[in-house]
Amino acid sequence: MLTLTFFVKTLIDIYIMVLLLRLWMQWTHCDFYNQFSQLIVKITQPIVGPLRRIIPAFGQLDTVSLFLALILAMIKLPLLTLIEIRILIIDIIYLMVGMLAFMKAAGELMFWVVIVRSLLSWVSQGRSPMDVVFYQLSEPLMYPIRCILPAMGGIDFSAMVVILILYALNYLGMDLFSGIWYRL
Template identity: 35%
Template structure:
């Protein structure tokens, strides 16, 4: 039996899912999403046990939920150290290298989050265009701040909205440029 692989899988999955919840909370607050939406309520209740105590040390700045970002950085650093210890790595990297790694990971996570949110919104526009569906409403609220400026520059052509395509290309460009 490969117990080390099983623990590594379990640790990575649990931490990654909670990081996703914290990033969702950060983005929902950043875009001023409807917090009465059932999906938003789930995210708030799932993230409050970590964020409420952390907010006493790190208050929010306007729409920026700094506590959520710091919690994500701590989780990424902790996960990396635990995975290195489980793998039996002889020496651990210095703390400064871990912070830089976690900041780069955070940028990648945010860009991936936004990429998949736009992609989901495109698919939802084909399948379930009901704007009153809680999931559809959240996807619109998350992606509209990025897609609206592009839509102003590039209006619909023949009934087609090409703004998602431009946004997806822009996100991919940023990922290659900065995370290469």
């Protein structure tokens, strides 16, 4: 059962992150014609497309992607409980825990975007089409820190500060919700 739990949790987490990435890409006005952007749209379009006819968008906010990510986060824990102990428990507490799972997934997505941007800056040095998208995604996180902490000796420490802040928030979640944080 642990293997099945791992696969289901991983698939749900990845799809939540892809939906949040689509939302984030629209919010930051990423290049839609980039190959990476097209991949994210193609992965999410079979579910997001039909729901767009039912759920309207609010301005620049992609409400369908946000709604789907929230729904997946809310059903994740009851589904994992069903797999582990073969009992379906739907409780308002599990649904509220879904909000925590949503916030944790958003934090993990931010972490991975900053890590990938940092690695791409060392490896491809701006020659990859993905560099542009990851720059556009991570710049709203890194620019405010760069304004406070300028580059020292030609080295930009803003990515490291963002990662440290995300780690601190993750540890805060572990402290505040110690019983459930690890299952999210």
